[in-house]
Amino acid sequence: MNTLQKLVRMPIWLTLPAFAILLDVFGIPIVLLFLNSLNAPTFSIANYQAFFGQAANVRVLLQTIEVSVVATAICFIVGYPTAYLITAASKSVRTALLVFVAILYLTSLLVRTYAWIVILGDGGMVNNMLLEFGLISNPLPLIYNRLAVYVGMVHIMLPVMILPLVSVMLGIDKSLMSATRSMGARPLAAFWRVFFPLSLPGVRSGSLLVFVLCLGFSITPAALGGLRDAMLSTFIASQVETSFNVASVAASAFILLAVAAAMLAIFGLDFSSTQGRPAGPARAYWWNWLLSMSTLARYLNQLATPYRAKRWTAKLYQAASSGRWSQIIGAVFVVFVIFYLLFPSVLVIIMSFSAGPSLQFPPSGLSLQWYRSFFGEPSWTGAAWTSIQIGIAVTILSTIVGTLAAYGLNRTFPRLRSSLTMAILGRSPCRVLSSASRLISDCSSLD
Amino acid sequence: MSDALTLEEQEGLAHRNATRIERCNLRNFALEKAAQIEFRGVTKLYGPIAAVDNPSLTVHRGEFLTILGPSGSGKTTTLMLLAGFVAPNTGDILIGGKSVAAVPSYRRDQGIVFQSYALFPHLSVRRNLEFPLEMRGIKFTERAKRVERILKRVRLNDLGDRMPSQLSGGQQQRVALARALIADPPILLLDEPLGALDRNLREQMQVELKGLHKEFGITTVCVTHDQDEALTLSDRIIVMREGRIEEADAPEVLYDRPATRFVAKFLGEAxxxxxxxxxxxxxxxxxxxxxxxxxxxxxxxxxxxxxxxxxxxxxxxxxxxxxxxxxxxxxxxxxxxxxxxxxxxxxxxxxxxxxxxxxxxxxxxxxxxxxxxxxx
The missing domain is CATH 2.40.50.140 (Nucleic acid-binding proteins)
Structure with a gap:
């Protein structure tokens, strides 16, 4: 009892188990690997020099950054309007859409990548359909190029962009938007002047997460890209397989880590909503300050003033159109995005009932053969059972350790609350789900 | 109600109403801009329920009108209709003689104070105050002048460069009021304006609000469930019930001689x-x-x-x-x-x-x- 009270009074100790696990799983191996990359105990930067000495390495590194930046940009361009429309939707529609996005978030990355091979491949769905209708005579080169990499990566990363955006957008006080309109701001002006600046923390978190995760991508670019689209992690993976020079592999891994760390350090991660937090003057809004206070913005603003004055008097007390068209366009956009997100997963489910011997869409016939073979094969069911057991054990452990850590951190640094809640709520229950679904779908898509 | 009044009292009441209107008219130049508001057969349905059910409502120029009622009585919907955030299903609303039923909020000349103040958290007090002027296309120098003037008026001279989160509740309330008034709109709408303040501050702000109303002479519609606020501030109070107007009159009359049991019970104890x-x-x-x-x-x-x-x-x-x-x-x-x-x-x-x-x-x-x- 006494020790318990002490623990509650000193909540930082509650984070100890979590940190111990993190240290054991990540911390120590990383330190060892880092020492290795420096050729400890002699300590030299020879491995790093060797990395930058080879033009191919540098090209792959730059390519990795380029692909990540482009993928992040596409995620933002598609994800921001989607998040906005999800936020603006009625409560039931919003919940449904968020469930769709979250389901996708929990589905296996491997499955979704292979689904794209089935869709875009030379004998894939799109080419088959186009050939069928006689629109093309030869299959289009849809796969094994940069475009296919972007299609696959954006598909996988979009939920990572949308979820933080929606979380921040939902935190924006609705009365602020009403107030903006009541002061004479047209919908577009209201968006740019108030909504967008307030959603920037979400943009920052989402973009950072997407960018950093993209840096580490290996499977998707390897599966969908051509030979020239290798990412650094693909490179590292193949190096691990082919050579035993751990030190040079470690060096490339740390260069990648350094890029990610640099991005995180520059922009910083911040999940917590901007609302209701006593922010210092302009500190949390420095980018916005840059946006609105830059001389260019002020100059443009000055230029717009007479135009605004004219429009204000001309439009005062004039009726407006109902805005039905923008609603329709918005709905169509969201449907497209959700289709893009969900279709590959749906495809995998349909294919699992295929009668054919290979990955094919549409399937040549329907049968339960893959499920029969799954449940008939003891090695499969055994593996599934082991996965579920591990999943449950990890769920229990991570829930206990995570809750303790969250309580401790929350008491110590209240600002971390929202991010930790999100992390704990979002991750622990999904273990079982994701491992089970991964197993089932991996087996069913086997040929 | 008139049954309960003697002839003398009726005369006294008529005289008082007349002097009040006169006082309103004499207020100052700003009154020229103040607009009359009129509801004509307005209904607003939410599903099968009429949130606002054809109240006959006219707000006179320069009047301070308070809409009072329990939650669900349609008072907030009435304000939303007035602000242009929702459109009526039937009927028309006239502000200054112009039909505004189909006019969106951003094409109306109005000032609104929200219950949560709705100050832009990412803009300084000064830029918050400038916002309505900017949207009306007023030039930078004129904007700066007006901001200084109104800051002085609400006694926040030195706080122009603060962020809203650095202000106390009362200061935020004054900024919200200043922002609603700075563009000199013909109508001012207040949504539970003092609801978030503690008791002492609320009384202080009531005085301040009354002073500002007198000075600007602006037609003001205030929605509240706080009867003290209603009794203190208003020229006239409307008590709403189930989307209709139960009774409307000057505060003294409404409190002293309520016509219905509902009003007697709602306004004070009875x-x-x-x-x-x-x-x-x-x-x-x-x-x-x-x-x-x-x-x-x-x-x-x-x-x-x-x-x-x-x-x-x-x-x-x-x-x-x-x-x-x-x-x-x-x-x-x-x-x-x-x-x-x-x-x-x-x-x-x-x-x-x-x-x-x-x-x-x-x-x-x-x-x-x-x-x-x-x-x-």
Missing amino acids: NIIEDSGFKIHSDTTQPSGTLPMLRPERICIAAPAAPKRADADQRQYVTGTVADMIYAGPLRKYHVHVGSSLFVVREHVASGQQIFRSGDEVRLEWLRSDVRFVAT
């Missing part, structure tokens, strides 16, 4: 005597379909044997038993059983007063002219 086993005497005859009503502060409480006053012939006396006594600072509130009904009596605390405890026998008395009749 003793409505249904069936007490004794007759309530009044100077006027009781109209059919009404019940006698007495405000708690009109009733005096005394020991049964206490000497009667000189005007005893104009009073009614009853005896009862004290159920309980609640002490509330300057006031003492008694619940007294008289026959089968429970009377609420409010007494100002004064020295030399006899204090009664529960179970004590007491005598209640009131002037017969203080008895009102309210429709059930």
